[in-house]
Amino acid sequence: MAILGDIGARDLAFPVNSDFCRLQLQHRTLWGFDMTGSLSIPLQASSLKRKRSHEGDRSLESDVPPRSNASPPNPADQTPLTTTNPPLNESDVHGTELIKTPTAKKTGKGKKITSKPPKPSKRTPSTPLPDAFKRLSQTHRALNLVYTFCCTRKHFATTFDNIKKAVQAQLGQGRELTVEDVARVKVIVPRAVRFEYVDEAKLEVMTAGDEEISQYGLHKRSSLAFGADMDTAEDARSGDLPYTDDTKQVLLFEFVDGDLKREVLHPKTGEPMKPMRRTKDEDLKMPVYSQKQMLGLIEKRSAKFSDAMNAFLVQCEDKNIDPVDSLEQEKNAFLPSPPSSGTNTLAAKPPATIPKERKSIGEIIAEIREMDWYHAQIVPEGHRVFDAQSPVYGDLTFQLSQDLVNALYNTKGITQMYAHQTEAINHLYEGHNVIVSTSTSSGKSLIYQVPMLHELEKDPESRGDYMNGLQHTMVETFDGDTPMESRNLIRDEARIIFTNPDMLHITILPQESSWRTFLKNLKFVVVDELHVYNGLFGSHVAFIMRRLRRICAAVGNRHVKFISCSATVANPEDHMKSVFGVQDVKLIDFDGSPSGRKEFVCWNTPFKDPKDPTSGRADTVTETARLFCQLILRGVRVIAFCRIRKLCEILLQGVRAEFDRLERTEIGKLVMGYRGGYSPQDRRQIEKEMFEGKLMGIVATNALELGVDIGSLDAVITMGFPYSISNLRQQSGRAGRRNKDSLSVLVGDKYPTDQHYMQNPDEIFTRPNCELQIDLSNELILEGHVQCAAFEMSIRPEEDSIYFGQQLLALAPTRLIKDPSGFYHCHPRFRPQPSRSVSIRDTEDQHFAVIDTTNNRNIVLEEVEASRAFFTIYEGGIFLHQGATYLVKELNTESFLARVVRVHVDWNTMQRDFTDIDPIETEAMRVVSNDPSASSAFFGAIQIHAVVYGFFKVDKRGRVLDAVAVDNPPIDRLTKGMWLDVPTRAIDMLQSHRLNIAAAIHAAEHAVLSLFPSFVVSSPGDVRTECKVAKKELGQSLRRANAPSEFEEKLKPPTRQRPARLTFYDAKGGSCGSGIASKAFEFVGLLLRRAVARIEACSCLSPQGCVECVCDERCKEMNVVMSKAGAGVILRCLLGWEVDVDALPWGEEVDSDEFGVGGAGELAGGLETVVRAEEVPWKPGCRVGVGC
Structure with a gap:
C-alpha cells in the first residue's frame, strides 16, 4: 500500500499491484497507460488549443493508438478515476502519523548508510475534527489527484471549468465543487495554490510553449506570460505584452508547490538519469511519467496540507476561536474576482490571523x-x-434642552464635555467668534455642532455653513461634485450645508438673490483646518469672507459668528482676525481631551x-x-x-x-x-x-x-x-x-x-511652527474680489472700505464703472461672471481622462491635470493606479484622453524631461547695493517651457533597461518674476577651484528664496525657482553609475546649457503673476545681504549645506546639486563684496549614485552645463529702479 500522508493514509490509497493496474487497463485508451506502469500522454485534448505556425504532421510522436477525426475528449472529463476510499476516521486525518521503518541504503561506493529517523510528530489539535474540515480534506484530495493527472498534459490548462466535473466525480455523493470550496483550500495552503482569473491569451502562450523545452523540464507551468500567439510567446513570458482587448478572463487553478518531471532511463545501464538534455539517439516524443513520480507528488502535497490544517486548528484552539467560523471568514479574502478598473473591490474583514486586540x-x-x-x-x-493624558472636564454656563442632552448621550455616549469644548461653547453663547487650536481627535466637532443644534431648537429657520472636511456628518453637501438638479433643493430646504470657499466664491455670493433666505438666517460659519488658508490662497479666502459679511449685513444679518478649528500654529488668534476681518476673537488652545x-x-x-x-x-x-x-x-x-x-x-x-x-x-x-x-x-x-x-x-x-x-x-x-x-x-x-x-x-x-x-x-x-500670513494689500488679488463684490452688489467706497481697506478709495474710480447715483459697478471686461475670472486656487480647467480599455471596459480610472499629463502619461509608458500597472496605448491631445490597458510587468518607466525658466522681457532694473561693483536685479515676464522627450524603462532597483523617445508638444506658460545674472568674476572663482557652478546657483537660489516670507507675505510654493537636476549636472561618471554598460553610448553628455542666472517667479496668478515676486524685487538688496549672513552663520559641515542655510525642504530635486561654499561666492559677488578665494574648497568627482548625501565631498564642475547669461530685451516704456 502506498501511503499518501496523513490524509492519504485512509482517504486516497492505490493498491499498487492490483487496483492501480486495473486503473491502468480501464483508462488505457484515455490516458495512454502502457503495461510497464508508466503513463504517456495523447495529443491535444484541451478546449484551449495549441497555436502552431510551423508544425509538421509528425512534430510529436505518441504511444497512443490513432484516434478518429472526432474531437478528443477532455481528460479531466473522462470516467472518474477509481480509488480506494475507506471510511474516514478522525484520528487518521489529524492524529498520529504513520512512521516508516528506517531502511538501509547503498551509496555509490557500496557502503551502507541508515536513513535518518523521522521527526517526532507535530502538535495536533485536542478536539475532534469538525465535519467542515473533513469535507475540506476530501476537496483537497480530489483536487490533488485530478490536477496531478492533468499535469501530465503540458498543453492542458487546468481552469476551474475544465477540472470541475472530474473533481466532483472524485468527491462523490453528488457534491458540487464551488469556488468557495477552493478558496477554503487556499486558506490552509495559500502559497501552494494559485486560484485567480487570468487572460485566456496568457494561457494559450503558456500551454503552447516550446515542446522541447517543456518536455525536458525547463518550462515551468507556474510562469505565466502574456500574448496571443507563438510568434510573441517569448515576449509574453517576459511580461512585455499587455492583455488584449478582445480576450476574456478564465479562472485558473494550479498547485505551485511542485511539478512532474519526465523519467529517462540510461540506454545502456537502464538506470534512471536526470532529463537535463535529450540523448543523442533519443527520439523526440512526449514525456513519460511513472506511477512512482505521480504518487510521490500527491503524497507530498497531501502531507503538507495535513500539517497545515493541523497548524490552523491548533492556532484556533490557542486563540479560543471557532475554526469553522475562522475558515469561513478568511476564505472571503481568497475568493477570486476578475480584474476590475478603478479602486479595489470592497475590502473584506481582516482575517482571524491578525489579532483584534494588538499588543502595546x-x-x-x-x-x-x-x-x-x-x-x-x-x-x-x-x-x-509622550505620556498619556487624562481628561479634564468643564461646565456650560447655560442649560441645554433635554432633547439635546439625550441626543448627545444616545448617539455619542456623552455625559460630560471636555474643558476646551465647554469654554468654546460658552464663548459662542456669549456672542464671540472662536478659534480652537487643539490636537487631532480632541472632539472639536462638538464645539460647532452643539451651538448650531441649540440655535435650531430656538429658531428652526436658522442656517449653518460648514466648510471643508466634515463629510462624515453631512446634512447636505454643496460643492463642485453636487449635481445641478440637487442644488435648488439644498438652497431652499437645507438648514446646514457643507461647502468650501470655491462654491461660496463662484455660486452662492454671485447669486445672492437666490440665496437671500439662507444668508439672512445664517448664524454660524464654520471653517475647519484654518491653517490651510495661508499665503496667496489665504488672501483670496480672506476677501471672500469679507464679501460674505458684506452681503449678510446688506440683508440685515449682522450677527453671523465664525468658528474655526486649526492645528497648533504660532499665531492662531491673529490669523483668524486677518482671515475673517473680525476683532472679537476668543482663542482656546488648552486640550482637555484624553490621549x-x-x-x-x-x-x-x-x-x-x-x-x-x-x-x-x-x-x-x-x-x-x-x-x-x-x-x-x-x-x-x-x-x-x-x-x-x-x-x-x-x-x-x-x-x-x-x-x-x-x-x-x-x-x-x-x-x-x-x-x-x-x-x-x-x-x-x-x-x-x-x-x-x-x-x-x-x-x-x-x-x-x-x-x-x-x-x-x-x-x-x-x-x-x-x-x-x-x-x-x-x-x-x-x-x-x-x-x-x-x-x-x-x-x-x-x-x-x-x-x-x-x-x-x-x-x-x-522647531517653532511657522507663522501664518495673508496679504490684503496685494493689488492684483484685491481688484479681482472688488470686481466680484461690485457685481454682487454695487459698491460705495466710503462704506465698503471697512471690508476692503483704504485702498478701495483709490481703486474704485480707476477700475470700476461709476453710475450717476455715485455707485460703482463691475467693469465690463470681467462680465458676465467675474468670479470665474478670479481663480482662488492654482487649479486647472483642462484634464486628461485616463480610460481603462482592457477587455473593452472603457472605464475612466482618473483624471489628470493637463500640466501634469505629459509628465505621467506617454505612449509606451507605465501608468499606476491603486498599485496596478497599466500600459499607455494612446495619448490623444485633441480629445484630452489617454487609453491604457492592464499589464503585469516587473519594470516601470521614468520620464525624461526638462524645464527651462527664462526671462523674455525686462520691465524694471534695480541695483542691489551702493557698492560700485554691485550687480543689478531685473523684473519682468518669465516663460516656463517644459518638454517630455522620452522615458527610461527601469527595473525595481532603478537600473535603466531601455531608453525610448517620444514626441510630445511642449508645455508653455507665462508669469512674472525677477532674476540676477551671475557676475563673470564669480564664475571664474568657481572654475578656479573646480566647484560646480550649477550647484552654487541652486544653493544661492534656495538661500534667497527661504527669506521671502520675512519681507513679503507668502507661503511656501507661492514663489519658485529653477531647481537643478542631478542626472544632468553631475557628469558622465554619474550616468555610468546608474546605467548598465550597454547603454553608456546612449547616455551622451547633455548639450542643453543654461544661463548663469538666479531666477525667482510667481507660481500662481497666470501671466500677470501673483504680485509676490514684484514685492520681493523691492527688497532684493536686503534679501541678498540676509542670505549671505545666514550662510556664513550656519555651523553645518556638509558641503551641500543644510536646511538652516541653503537646503529647501520643498526642493523637487531633493537638494542634491548643492554647494554651500559656491552659494556664498555668488551672493557676495552680486553685492560687490570681497571673496576669500584661498579659503574655498576644491570640487570632487562624483563616482556613485550617493551624490550629495551623508557628508559627500564638494561637487566638482562636471560637464559644461552653465554658460554666461546674456542681457534680456527691455519692454518699451518700462521704468528703471535706482538703488535699494
Whole structure:
C-alpha cells in the first residue's frame, strides 16, 4: 500500500499491484497507460488549443493508438478515476502519523548508510475534527489527484471549468465543487495554490510553449506570460505584452508547490538519469511519467496540507476561536474576482490571523527590533515617548434642552464635555467668534455642532455653513461634485450645508438673490483646518469672507459668528482676525481631551551594506513597505504618507509585494491608496471604508492630510521628510485614539533634508511652527474680489472700505464703472461672471481622462491635470493606479484622453524631461547695493517651457533597461518674476577651484528664496525657482553609475546649457503673476545681504549645506546639486563684496549614485552645463529702479 500522508493514509490509497493496474487497463485508451506502469500522454485534448505556425504532421510522436477525426475528449472529463476510499476516521486525518521503518541504503561506493529517523510528530489539535474540515480534506484530495493527472498534459490548462466535473466525480455523493470550496483550500495552503482569473491569451502562450523545452523540464507551468500567439510567446513570458482587448478572463487553478518531471532511463545501464538534455539517439516524443513520480507528488502535497490544517486548528484552539467560523471568514479574502478598473473591490474583514486586540506599541517596537532585518534603523535620540493624558472636564454656563442632552448621550455616549469644548461653547453663547487650536481627535466637532443644534431648537429657520472636511456628518453637501438638479433643493430646504470657499466664491455670493433666505438666517460659519488658508490662497479666502459679511449685513444679518478649528500654529488668534476681518476673537488652545501614550520614531533607511556606509542607503520604498506590513500583521492600523502621487502608487505596490513575500497575499486587499486624481466616487468610497474600519492600511499623499475624517488609526508612517515641519506634525496627528497608545514614524530617505533630521531629531520637536500670513494689500488679488463684490452688489467706497481697506478709495474710480447715483459697478471686461475670472486656487480647467480599455471596459480610472499629463502619461509608458500597472496605448491631445490597458510587468518607466525658466522681457532694473561693483536685479515676464522627450524603462532597483523617445508638444506658460545674472568674476572663482557652478546657483537660489516670507507675505510654493537636476549636472561618471554598460553610448553628455542666472517667479496668478515676486524685487538688496549672513552663520559641515542655510525642504530635486561654499561666492559677488578665494574648497568627482548625501565631498564642475547669461530685451516704456 502506498501511503499518501496523513490524509492519504485512509482517504486516497492505490493498491499498487492490483487496483492501480486495473486503473491502468480501464483508462488505457484515455490516458495512454502502457503495461510497464508508466503513463504517456495523447495529443491535444484541451478546449484551449495549441497555436502552431510551423508544425509538421509528425512534430510529436505518441504511444497512443490513432484516434478518429472526432474531437478528443477532455481528460479531466473522462470516467472518474477509481480509488480506494475507506471510511474516514478522525484520528487518521489529524492524529498520529504513520512512521516508516528506517531502511538501509547503498551509496555509490557500496557502503551502507541508515536513513535518518523521522521527526517526532507535530502538535495536533485536542478536539475532534469538525465535519467542515473533513469535507475540506476530501476537496483537497480530489483536487490533488485530478490536477496531478492533468499535469501530465503540458498543453492542458487546468481552469476551474475544465477540472470541475472530474473533481466532483472524485468527491462523490453528488457534491458540487464551488469556488468557495477552493478558496477554503487556499486558506490552509495559500502559497501552494494559485486560484485567480487570468487572460485566456496568457494561457494559450503558456500551454503552447516550446515542446522541447517543456518536455525536458525547463518550462515551468507556474510562469505565466502574456500574448496571443507563438510568434510573441517569448515576449509574453517576459511580461512585455499587455492583455488584449478582445480576450476574456478564465479562472485558473494550479498547485505551485511542485511539478512532474519526465523519467529517462540510461540506454545502456537502464538506470534512471536526470532529463537535463535529450540523448543523442533519443527520439523526440512526449514525456513519460511513472506511477512512482505521480504518487510521490500527491503524497507530498497531501502531507503538507495535513500539517497545515493541523497548524490552523491548533492556532484556533490557542486563540479560543471557532475554526469553522475562522475558515469561513478568511476564505472571503481568497475568493477570486476578475480584474476590475478603478479602486479595489470592497475590502473584506481582516482575517482571524491578525489579532483584534494588538499588543502595546512599546512591545511591538521591541519585537521589530529583534527581527533579522533590523540594523539599528532607529537613530540615536530618535525614539521619543509622550505620556498619556487624562481628561479634564468643564461646565456650560447655560442649560441645554433635554432633547439635546439625550441626543448627545444616545448617539455619542456623552455625559460630560471636555474643558476646551465647554469654554468654546460658552464663548459662542456669549456672542464671540472662536478659534480652537487643539490636537487631532480632541472632539472639536462638538464645539460647532452643539451651538448650531441649540440655535435650531430656538429658531428652526436658522442656517449653518460648514466648510471643508466634515463629510462624515453631512446634512447636505454643496460643492463642485453636487449635481445641478440637487442644488435648488439644498438652497431652499437645507438648514446646514457643507461647502468650501470655491462654491461660496463662484455660486452662492454671485447669486445672492437666490440665496437671500439662507444668508439672512445664517448664524454660524464654520471653517475647519484654518491653517490651510495661508499665503496667496489665504488672501483670496480672506476677501471672500469679507464679501460674505458684506452681503449678510446688506440683508440685515449682522450677527453671523465664525468658528474655526486649526492645528497648533504660532499665531492662531491673529490669523483668524486677518482671515475673517473680525476683532472679537476668543482663542482656546488648552486640550482637555484624553490621549493615549504616543511614541515617535526617527527610522533611517539602512545602508545597503550595514557595515559599509560608502555603499549608500537602501531603497526607502522597500524599507517603508517592510515596516508597514509588520505593523499590520500585529494588528496595527496604519497610514503611510508619501510626498508625491507616483511614490504613493509605488509604495502601494511595494506593500502588496511584501505581503506576497510573507505568504500573506490576502492582506494586500486590506490596503488601498488615496491621492489626488481619483474620481470623486472612488475617493468617497475609500473614505467610507477607511472610516468604517474595513481597511488595515492606507497609502496616501497629503490629499488625506487635511479635511477628511478616516476614523481611528494606530500608526502613521511618513516616507521621506514631507517638505515642512508643519506637514510632518499634521500627519503625525493622524495617529491615536483615546485611551490607546499610538505610533508615528518618520522614515528618512537618502537626501540631505531627510538626513539632517535623522542626525538632529531634536529639531522635529523643538522647531517653532511657522507663522501664518495673508496679504490684503496685494493689488492684483484685491481688484479681482472688488470686481466680484461690485457685481454682487454695487459698491460705495466710503462704506465698503471697512471690508476692503483704504485702498478701495483709490481703486474704485480707476477700475470700476461709476453710475450717476455715485455707485460703482463691475467693469465690463470681467462680465458676465467675474468670479470665474478670479481663480482662488492654482487649479486647472483642462484634464486628461485616463480610460481603462482592457477587455473593452472603457472605464475612466482618473483624471489628470493637463500640466501634469505629459509628465505621467506617454505612449509606451507605465501608468499606476491603486498599485496596478497599466500600459499607455494612446495619448490623444485633441480629445484630452489617454487609453491604457492592464499589464503585469516587473519594470516601470521614468520620464525624461526638462524645464527651462527664462526671462523674455525686462520691465524694471534695480541695483542691489551702493557698492560700485554691485550687480543689478531685473523684473519682468518669465516663460516656463517644459518638454517630455522620452522615458527610461527601469527595473525595481532603478537600473535603466531601455531608453525610448517620444514626441510630445511642449508645455508653455507665462508669469512674472525677477532674476540676477551671475557676475563673470564669480564664475571664474568657481572654475578656479573646480566647484560646480550649477550647484552654487541652486544653493544661492534656495538661500534667497527661504527669506521671502520675512519681507513679503507668502507661503511656501507661492514663489519658485529653477531647481537643478542631478542626472544632468553631475557628469558622465554619474550616468555610468546608474546605467548598465550597454547603454553608456546612449547616455551622451547633455548639450542643453543654461544661463548663469538666479531666477525667482510667481507660481500662481497666470501671466500677470501673483504680485509676490514684484514685492520681493523691492527688497532684493536686503534679501541678498540676509542670505549671505545666514550662510556664513550656519555651523553645518556638509558641503551641500543644510536646511538652516541653503537646503529647501520643498526642493523637487531633493537638494542634491548643492554647494554651500559656491552659494556664498555668488551672493557676495552680486553685492560687490570681497571673496576669500584661498579659503574655498576644491570640487570632487562624483563616482556613485550617493551624490550629495551623508557628508559627500564638494561637487566638482562636471560637464559644461552653465554658460554666461546674456542681457534680456527691455519692454518699451518700462521704468528703471535706482538703488535699494
